[in-house]
Amino acid sequence: MNIQKLPWAGIRIETGDITILVDPITRILEEFGGAREPMYPLGSFGKADAVLITHLHEDHFDPVAIIEAYGSAIPVYLPAGMEDATRAVGLTNVNGVTVGSSFELGGDVRVTALPSVDGLGDMQVAWVVEGAGHKVIHCGDTLWHGYWWNIAQHYGPFDAAFLPVNGAVLELPGMIPSGQPICLTPEQAVAATAVLGATTLVPIHYETMNYPPIYNETPNIATRLAAASGGKVNIRLIKTMETITL
16 A cells, blocks of 8 residues: 655555545645645646545545546545535535545545544544555544544554644634644644554644635644654654655
8 A cells, every 4th residue: 555645634555556646636725825836737747546545524525636647436435414515516426434434445545434524513524444454534524523443443453544634723813712623732642642552643734825824734733743742653754745655
């Protein structure tokens, strides 16, 4: 299984003859300051057989880019209940998946939707992808929750966990500020990796966006990841375009 990092929170998984994109995007909206790293057309990453979307926030779902690169009929999988909204933006092969459900994508590739908790209360799932004797989990932009132990017991262990680490605090117009992170902090991501029984934490969802006071990324992410791991959790920091092999 080969996994390539896409910008922000996206990854590209190659297992056997199947290639899957998770949360691929090509832009960060200007209302959040735009992207602080290079963005690329999705076609730059090669072919895709299916796209998995954890949730419909615009920093995780880029329908225009998906259609431009792969056509409107590429299979797109997302949390059940979001199908109509996804078809409304031009995608035609839309598949809603309920939490706990699995499906196959040819060969021995199996995908499962599991619980994930969105920091703004919107519908979200985590995706588990299994193939070629390996298993990884991508948790979107989840915050800390109580499902980790159940996931570990029934679906783990994992070769790698792709988890957000930037502990972003939002101050959106019309919302009372909480001062609380809407996704995992570095310390929480390390703890989640340990509970999940994942061999490696691959951080996602950091460095690309920071636009105070609206979007505030937590500081010193790499240093805090290393300190929290204490050498007990393997952390693999990879840059966009870089590929790792499991």
